[in-house]
Amino acid sequence: MPSSQPSSNLNELISQRPDLWRGRRRPSARVLSSERGDLDRWLPDQGWPSGRLIELMPACFGLGELGLLLPVMARQTQAGRPVMLVAPPWIPCPQRLARAGVALDQLIVVREARHAFWAAEQGLKSGLCGLIMLWPPRGRVPERSVRRLQLAAEQGPAPAFVCYRSDQIAPPSLAALRLAIHPGPTLELLRGCAHQNEHFHLGRNNVIAWPGIRHSRRSLTPASDGDPALSAARP
């Protein structure tokens, strides 16, 4: 049929653009396995999209955003692809990282929050990193910086995670995925096409059981408001 020819060409053209929204069919996206089968199956692209921004929006820091990425960090560092953590809110514990299999000599932490966007952009542009995770500094997140980050991400194979504070509003962006993290921890797909359930329960397997230690559970009545001590912390 003569009319099918242009439409297939158009399809081809469209498929070359990973930043185009294509509803449920995005077969050509490059992805990086999250190293968890159930999570891979749940994610729209069957993994973390490479060369794209992925926005994480935890209800508060420490809900599992680092644990979520530990398996993929481990695989990337073991393969000699460095991982950059840019301006993390606290200190990633080296023992925990090593235990998860992260090669610590391939892990770079940018401690200076002032140039966080610039540092992340450099890392992405270099095309050498295996994964970059950025915690934008306190305050309004400039749309331009995020846009630049997206452009830099397209130059390299690394997925770029941006983890927003609960009081920060993510600027409009071309992020491939936007995930909220709720207590549980449970992931909620805010952007990206959901083919099944919009929620994904991560489970507690990012917490290691305490072997050989006496288990004693005590429950105390939870107080109504949060602990202010944690929210102000920054290394």
Place this chain on the structure above:
Amino acid sequence: MKQGAQLWAGLHCPALPLMAVWQLSSVAGPLAVHDAVRGQSRLLQVNELARQHGARPGQSLSQALAVLPQLQTRQRCRRSESRLLEQMALLAYQHSHQVSLAPPDTVLLEVGGSRRLRGGLEPLLDALRHQARDCGLPLRLGLAPAAAAACLLARHDLRAGDLATMQHAIGALSVDHLMLKPDQQKAVHDCGLRQVSELLALPRAERARRFGADLNRHLDELQGSLSTPLAQWRPPETFELRLELPVPTVRSDALMFVFNRAMDTLGRWLEVRDQGLSRLHVRLEREDGGPGSAFDIGLAQPGFDQNRLLELIQLRLDGLKLAGDIDAIKLDAETTRERRPAQSDLLDGCNRNDAWPALLDRLGARLGETGLASLAPTSDHRPEHAWTWVPPGTSLPCHDSRPRPSWLLPAPRPCRRDRLTLEEGPERIESGWWDGQDCLRDYWIARDDKGRQLWIFQEHQPRHGWFIHGLFG
């Protein structure tokens, strides 16, 4: 190598005094250099523009300024002249192992043995000339089988490949060009001798009687029948460079121009010494003598990449607040023998080995030494002492397999236990009696009302209470 195969090249910089004081000049205007002659300041050299406007070497300073009021002139500086000569020698050392200085303005190098280095004599001389032009040094090149003759011919841009041509070329020169002592020169003139060939035609004994025995030796050296004793020049052991700016400034593009020149010299020095740069100390000196600025540029991997280094310097300059005009920069290089040339990946051709240190350097230049780090575990039971920041890429083994949270707070923070639900534990840690920071703690996993898992401890010693130390997640 046979003695007869020696061939010397002389590099002569005619405008050395002018170049030395105005070397990095981007000043477009009539320039001159003056020197004190018998108590009076007289122009020594002038640039082309000044010459066109009537300034002449030998004029007294006041006369020159009367002729050309906009003339900019500086006092002759012999120290910068000898520094410039060293730079020329460094240039020459890239092409020959036998380099000597012939002060004040000539460098000699043996090129007979280096002919094959660039596939012939002409390419070699071309390369020399090109490099000199890149450094902004206009050079004259002389070539002769005898060193003294090469030095003389360089002043006249003459080349003689063999002994006969050389003798002929020297014979054709005027006696004024022999650089004789004033009384010798006067005596030669008084005898009516004008050309070197006429001087050579005289019997030796006659010459010695009339003009002194040292003239004979000088002529023998020029003729190649006596070899000239030469002190061999070696590149300095350490690299130190001070460059003055033509105009004091705070503008970073003007500073970068100077750094660009400095990097040329540094690169050449590293190459001839076969060293890799590991750290560069940079000092910016202020015109008003106030406290200047200083910064270090450390390289993650010893080596030298001019563009990358300039980029790092630019990054540092951008982050610097200069309080006053800078009139000089000073560089000290820390180097190491451990020089690894850039290597490319055989399969994809991309040079990852080099790119990663380059990225670290770039990040480090902007973020500072402490802004970029890796994490390493240390052997201590107390969690707050069990980790440390290390320079990126450091690998330390981790033997601790006890469960630890993903996040550690920089320091434990007091918390209210009644807001938390204890889930698992305790793990007792009792340690540190040896350094006065002993502790007795029970660590628990607890959950807060936001659903986060916290790592908290109850301290029994030295203080009592509950503290948050980390977070899982």
